[in-house]
Amino acid sequence: MSLLACFKVALGALRLNALRTLLAMLGIIIGVASVITMSSISSGAQQRIEAIIDSLGTNLLIIRPGSGGFGGRRGGAGTNTPFTERDVTALRNELPDISAISGEVNASAPVVLGNNNWTTNVVGGHQDYLEARAWVLKEGRLFSQREVSSKAKVAIIGQTIVKELFDGSSPIGEKFRIKNIPFEVIGVLSEKGQSSFGTDQDDLVIAPISTVRARISGRSNSSVANAVPRIYALMTPGTDMTQAQAEIEDLLRERRRIKPGAEDDFSVRNLAEFIRSRTETQRIMGVLLAITATISLIVGGIGIMNIMLVSVTERTREIGVRMAIGARGKDIMTQFLVEAITLCFIGGLIGLALGAGLTAALAKYTDFPQAFEGSFVIVAVAASTLVGVFFGFYPAKRASKLNPIDALRFE
Numbered sequence: 001m002s003l004l005a006c007f008k009v010a011l012g013a014l015r016l017n018a019l020r021t022l023l024a025m026l027g028i029i030i031g032v033a034s035v036i037t038m039s040s041i042s043s044g045a046q047q048r049i050e051a052i053i054d055s056l057g058t059n060l061l062i063i064r065p066g067s068g069g070f071g072g073r074r075g076g077a078g079t080n081t082p083f084t085e086r087d088v089t090a091l092r093n094e095l096p097d098i099s100a101i102s103g104e105v106n107a108s109a110p111v112v113l114g115n116n117n118w119t120t121n122v123v124g125g126h127q128d129y130l131e132a133r134a135w136v137l138k139e140g141r142l143f144s145q146r147e148v149s150s151k152a153k154v155a156i157i158g159q160t161i162v163k164e165l166f167d168g169s170s171p172i173g174e175k176f177r178i179k180n181i182p183f184e185v186i187g188v189l190s191e192k193g194q195s196s197f198g199t200d201q202d203d204l205v206i207a208p209i210s211t212v213r214a215r216i217s218g219r220s221n222s223s224v225a226n227a228v229p230r231i232y233a234l235m236t237p238g239t240d241m242t243q244a245q246a247e248i249e250d251l252l253r254e255r256r257r258i259k260p261g262a263e264d265d266f267s268v269r270n271l272a273e274f275i276r277s278r279t280e281t282q283r284i285m286g287v288l289l290a291i292t293a294t295i296s297l298i299v300g301g302i303g304i305m306n307i308m309l310v311s312v313t314e315r316t317r318e319i320g321v322r323m324a325i326g327a328r329g330k331d332i333m334t335q336f337l338v339e340a341i342t343l344c345f346i347g348g349l350i351g352l353a354l355g356a357g358l359t360a361a362l363a364k365y366t367d368f369p370q371a372f373e374g375s376f377v378i379v380a381v382a383a384s385t386l387v388g389v390f391f392g393f394y395p396a397k398r399a400s401k402l403n404p405i406d407a408l409r410f411e
Helices: 001-018 018-056 085-094 145-149 159-166 210-215 241-255 269-316 316-324 329-365 374-400 406-410
Strands: 060-065 098-111 116-125 137-140 154-157 175-178 183-189 204-208 230-234 267-271
Touching: 001 018, 018 269, 018 329, 018 374, 060 241, 060 406, 085 098, 085 230, 085 241, 098 159, 098 210, 116 159, 116 210, 145 210, 154 159, 159 183, 159 204, 183 204, 204 210, 230 241, 241 267, 269 329, 269 374, 316 329, 329 374
Parallel strands: 116 204, 154 183
Antiparallel strands: 060 230, 060 267, 098 116, 098 175, 098 230, 137 183, 154 204, 175 183
16 A cells, blocks of 8 residues: 555544544644744744843953942942042053943933933943944944043933933934033934843933043042943953953952952953853753653653554454455554554644744733744654654554454454
């Protein structure tokens, strides 16, 4: 009997017991659908993480003071003695692998234009701030070193500020107030959207660090003159990030007079560590996904085997008749094996459609990242087919070994 004839016979047998066929396929359907959905979520999460890391820059080092203490109590990260403008200058001048470096000062402040007002995050940075943070200007210009030195009242604003204060029109050259201090808009940032923590990255104003420190954040009253709470150092492409991190740590230990063997009072965070963590997380997710998929498909395969064994028992007399008129054991085995594969294949296609539908629904109605890839189709079809071969082999083998005389006598 040809494979095509076996396939037609299999479809006929499955149609005769449609409800039982559907129940038998249910395990395969759920297994494949769950694998497709979880794979889409996993792939989407991976792409989002990669986008976040790419937006930060894989060759970016973030330098912060460590945890400080007062009266026996320890503060959080960043509470130790801050850096200074001299530290930023020393890093810029003594480490040639740094392509862009900027300090950062943050403050929350109201911004006002006419009857429009909004409370936003005001960020102070040096002239290299946008390059170090991988932010792009949509229009306008950056502030210069001279404007940083002179504490110029100029600002670059995000798209949310454009919308809230300027009603979406071009604000270049316009003036608005931060804490009743007039600032001129010299640039507008391109839209960045939400961060991985759900915060609006377009809701900010960037101004020279000296201006923000002296007029907005109150840092000029700090015990440390020209304090810089955080530094971003962008390394040139191809730089050994581990070596660059060690060089920065050595220079800062020397400048902060930390004795040999003593613990650093600052931290240098290498985004390459985030990449390693992401890779490990993806590996763990892949293992869990493989385990879940295996369990789901094994459960579905056991259901297929049970149904096929029942089918062999019910059709014992039919098998005897086929053998009596010349069918060989190989023909009987092929027939039942094709039937099992067809059962799993159809279940896999239904599960694939269901998984794609769930993925589309999650993408539309939730914030879960989704990424449906063509390779998922191949994997789903191949997996369901292999389940049919594996769990259909024993029932097919059993049917092929039946004695024709005993099969004809079976009631």
